[in-house]
Amino acid sequence: MNQITAYAPATLANFNVGYDVLGLSLNDIGDEVELRFNGTEENNIIKMINGDGLPVDRDKNCCSVVIRKMQEAQNKFTGVDIIITKGFAAGSGLGSSSASSAAAAYGYNKLIGNSYSNKELVAFAAEGERVACGTAHIDNVAPSILGGIVLSKGNKASDLIELPLLENLYAVTLFPDIKVKTSDARKILNDTIDLKTLTQQVSLMGAFVASLYEKDMELFSESLKDLVVEPMRSLLIPKFNELKNAAHENNALAFGISGSGPSVFAIAKNKEHASNIQQALEDVYKDLNIKIQTRKHLLCKQSGARILNK
Numbered sequence: 001m002n003q004i005t006a007y008a009p010a011t012l013a014n015f016n017v018g019y020d021v022l023g024l025s026l027n028d029i030g031d032e033v034e035l036r037f038n039g040t041e042e043n044n045i046i047k048m049i050n051g052d053g054l055p056v057d058r059d060k061n062c063c064s065v066v067i068r069k070m071q072e073a074q075n076k077f078t079g080v081d082i083i084i085t086k087g088f089a090a091g092s093g094l095g096s097s098s099a100s101s102a103a104a105a106y107g108y109n110k111l112i113g114n115s116y117s118n119k120e121l122v123a124f125a126a127e128g129e130r131v132a133c134g135t136a137h138i139d140n141v142a143p144s145i146l147g148g149i150v151l152s153k154g155n156k157a158s159d160l161i162e163l164p165l166l167e168n169l170y171a172v173t174l175f176p177d178i179k180v181k182t183s184d185a186r187k188i189l190n191d192t193i194d195l196k197t198l199t200q201q202v203s204l205m206g207a208f209v210a211s212l213y214e215k216d217m218e219l220f221s222e223s224l225k226d227l228v229v230e231p232m233r234s235l236l237i238p239k240f241n242e243l244k245n246a247a248h249e250n251n252a253l254a255f256g257i258s259g260s261g262p263s264v265f266a267i268a269k270n271k272e273h274a275s276n277i278q279q280a281l282e283d284v285y286k287d288l289n290i291k292i293q294t295r296k297h298l299l300c301k302q303s304g305a306r307i308l309n310k
């Protein structure tokens with residue numbers, strides 16, 4: 001085998017209760033990365049489809065950086081030509097750089113004969129995040145590779161915890177086409193929080209994890225609240241409070257900011273519920289001069305990176 005195409009999905013990072021440590025795969029939208037051995041020791045981005053403005057320099061592109069890190073770890077430099085097809089907007093807050101990074105790590109690993117486990121790939125893919133936005137957070141790349149909901153208690157492969165998912169849930173996402181750079185959305189956050197907020201947020205995270213194991217939809221809904229980051233970042237998203245109210249009026253199980261924004265998400269019990277929430281969110285923006293994209297995503301565990309038969 002000297003050529004392969006890998007796919008990795010978009011993700012909802014933070015998922016309200018786990019800033020930088022919790023994320024969820026969206027399965028049905030994502031990026032494709034085609035890799036072909038090129039007989040040299042260098043990795044070249046030879047084509048980028050739907051990625052206007054994204055870097056193609058091998059030292060700045062997240063895919064080539066991830067692959068280089070994997071080669072350095074093995075001290076074996078089998079170069080590849082890389083074609084990247086972006087499946088959703090960069091800068092949306094739905095994990096665009098991480099979908100490409102995850103697909104690159106997953107695809108290159110398959111091409112070199114599975115040197116690493118999927119969990120081991122997460123740290124390599126996180127290096128793509130470092131080059132794209134300045135920090136190697138793993139809450140997008142982990143679910144993009146592993147699928148489902150992933151919690152990380154540290155940076156090692158053994159720190160990744162794949163949580164169970166409640167069945168039949170849908171995520172509804174709304175992407176307002178405005179610019180929010182992840183690096184900027186990180187800079188506006190305070191470094192400290194008060195003890196009372198910390199206590200409340202820790203209890204919500206515990207309750208959230210318990211709700212998944214106990215399959216308790218009510219507890220799931222009550223626990224998915226972000227007391228820490230949302231108050232600071234919601235100011236960057238036009239009509240955030242109106243969107244949140246619309247979601248709650250339509251009985252969404254949860255509502256919040258996807259990753260660093262500007263996308264927001266709501267969680268619905270089933271497809272029909274998701275359609276109602278989607279309509280209500282779209283209505284909030286109907287008089288604004290901002291382009292939006294809304295989608296419904298069925299949540300499932302088998303939703304991580306995969307090889308496409310092409």
Ligand code: HSE
Pocket residue numbers: 013014019020021093095137139140182185186258259260
């Ligand atoms: N956890 C990261 C953040 C995700 O919120 O900055 C960025 O997509």
